[in-house]
Amino acid sequence: MDFAGTSARALAAAATVLTLLSGCVVVTSGGFEDPPRLPGNPGDGFGATGAPVSPEEANRTAESALTDVERFWSTAYPRLADGAAFQPVRGGHHPYTRNDPPPACGDAPGEYQPNAFYCPAGDFIAWDAEVLLPQLHQDFGALLTGVVLAHEYGHGVQARLGVTDQPTVVLEQQADCYAGAWVADVIAGRSTGFAAPSAQQLDDTVAGILQLRDEPGTSATNPQAHGNAFDRIRAFQDGVERGAGRCAEYDAQNLPITEVPFTSAQEAATGGDLPYAQTVELLGTDVQEYWARAYPRIAGGAAWAPLRIVPFDGAAPDCAGRTAPDGAGSLDGQAFYCASGGFVAFDDTRLGPALHQRIGDNALGMLLGGLFAQAAQERRGGSSTDRDGRLTTDCLAGTWTNDLLRRGPDSDVRLSPGDLDEAVTALLTLGRSAQNASAGAFDRIAEFRDGTLEGLPACVS
Numbered sequence: 001m002d003f004a005g006t007s008a009r010a011l012a013a014a015a016t017v018l019t020l021l022s023g024c025v026v027v028t029s030g031g032f033e034d035p036p037r038l039p040g041n042p043g044d045g046f047g048a049t050g051a052p053v054s055p056e057e058a059n060r061t062a063e064s065a066l067t068d069v070e071r072f073w074s075t076a077y078p079r080l081a082d083g084a085a086f087q088p089v090r091g092g093h094h095p096y097t098r099n100d101p102p103p104a105c106g107d108a109p110g111e112y113q114p115n116a117f118y119c120p121a122g123d124f125i126a127w128d129a130e131v132l133l134p135q136l137h138q139d140f141g142a143l144l145t146g147v148v149l150a151h152e153y154g155h156g157v158q159a160r161l162g163v164t165d166q167p168t169v170v171l172e173q174q175a176d177c178y179a180g181a182w183v184a185d186v187i188a189g190r191s192t193g194f195a196a197p198s199a200q201q202l203d204d205t206v207a208g209i210l211q212l213r214d215e216p217g218t219s220a221t222n223p224q225a226h227g228n229a230f231d232r233i234r235a236f237q238d239g240v241e242r243g244a245g246r247c248a249e250y251d252a253q254n255l256p257i258t259e260v261p262f263t264s265a266q267e268a269a270t271g272g273d274l275p276y277a278q279t280v281e282l283l284g285t286d287v288q289e290y291w292a293r294a295y296p297r298i299a300g301g302a303a304w305a306p307l308r309i310v311p312f313d314g315a316a317p318d319c320a321g322r323t324a325p326d327g328a329g330s331l332d333g334q335a336f337y338c339a340s341g342g343f344v345a346f347d348d349t350r351l352g353p354a355l356h357q358r359i360g361d362n363a364l365g366m367l368l369g370g371l372f373a374q375a376a377q378e379r380r381g382g383s384s385t386d387r388d389g390r391l392t393t394d395c396l397a398g399t400w401t402n403d404l405l406r407r408g409p410d411s412d413v414r415l416s417p418g419d420l421d422e423a424v425t426a427l428l429t430l431g432r433s434a435q436n437a438s439a440g441a442f443d444r445i446a447e448f449r450d451g452t453l454e455g456l457p458a459c460v461s
């Protein structure tokens with residue numbers, strides 16, 4: 001979040017530890033950041049089995065995934081290649097460790113990196129069996145191993161199709177999309193290596209992809225750019241929902257890429273995060289102004305009655321008909337919409353600061369935006385708790401982000417690099433924290449994205 005003209009000292013963002021190297025995927029430079037957790041819910045981690053995964057187990061998962069990805073492409077590839085048969089990688093599969101580094105790739109010597117990659121010169125796939133894959137498996141589940149290798153295989157498919165003259169960010173998102181197309185096959189029960197995932201496993205996998213993002217502020221034209229998490233998850237879900245044929249259509253002209261570089265040294269220094277109190281103030285004002293403009297468009301011209309924002313310390317204000325953003329779960333009591341009182345309330349001493357500190361300023365935007373969207377949805381006579389209503393509410397929340405993305409440089413508030421990733425992280429965190437959520441984070445993120453990219457027409461017919 002950036003506030004035009006501010007000179008306030010901003011808090012440091014919780015730094016991501018992932019950095020990008022050549023090759024592909026990602027490198028960890030000191031272990032994974034703790035996943036953001038809401039106060040009072042120490043057990044709400046992301047998919048971690050907790051048990052360490054040995055290199056042998058990681059390799060078994062990897063080989064099983066690659067066998068299945070090759071099965072997938074034997075069917076899918078001919079449709080993209082005028083009937084030509086799929087040829088698996090000629091150079092094979094190469095797990096490597098510090099003591100047993102990967103083969104050389106063309107002129108590049110084989111050096112250990114905590115990474116996974118496809119080598120075009122040798123037409124092989126290699127992965128770090130010592131750190132990266134065991135860690136991803138342990139933290140996010142086995143399916144993420146499959147997604148990482150399916151992504152790498154996607155680069156092999158690009159090489160076979162002769163599609164390599166696109167910007168890196170397009171090729172990377174196309175590979176994410178191909179990985180999603182493979183996951184759709186797994187979901188459909190056709191995989192030889194993986195059982196159809198539960199909603200929870202799918203959410204864990206999305207949480208893992210979130211960790212595989214570029215660092216905030218990476219320009220989309222950076223030759224190494226993979227895309228921010230918002231874009232990568234969009235590409236992945238595109239593949240899940242629409243298949244490999246859709247992925248093959250990606251090019252620099254038709255791909256909506258939201259990744260933006262920092263616009264000032266100050267923004268880069270703060271990670272684009274505003275201080276907590278200023279964030280609440282600015283976003284609270286902005287979301288109110290937004291719904292005053294937007295609500296009449298979805299409510300037959302009816303005016304928006306101002307919704308008070310009531311931050312509270314410990315004891316929540318009384319309300320007869322209050323509902324939490326997820327209907328039930330750990331947010332109940334910490335943040336809710338009070339229809340009868342005409343206000344939204346949130347815990348200003350624990351929940352708000354925790355979201356801000358652990359995810360970033362736009363996590364507060366998601367909290368407030370979600371509550372306002374819930375109010376808009378209920379005021380227009382819709383449900384915000386059944387599955388369809390829940391998803392419409394997430395879409396409506398995205399429309400405010402859509403509005404923020406369209407702001408010019410003179411606007412009081414606009415989004416900065418990392419804000420969309422914070423939005424997705426917040427959705428995943430808030431969505432997962434609910435005990436009885438009617439929709440999983442995977443579907444909720446998809447709806448939020450539609451609202452973000454297309455605005456109100458995407459949510460309300």
Ligand SMILES: [Zn+2]
Binds near residue numbers: 151152155175
């Ligand atoms: Zn890649």
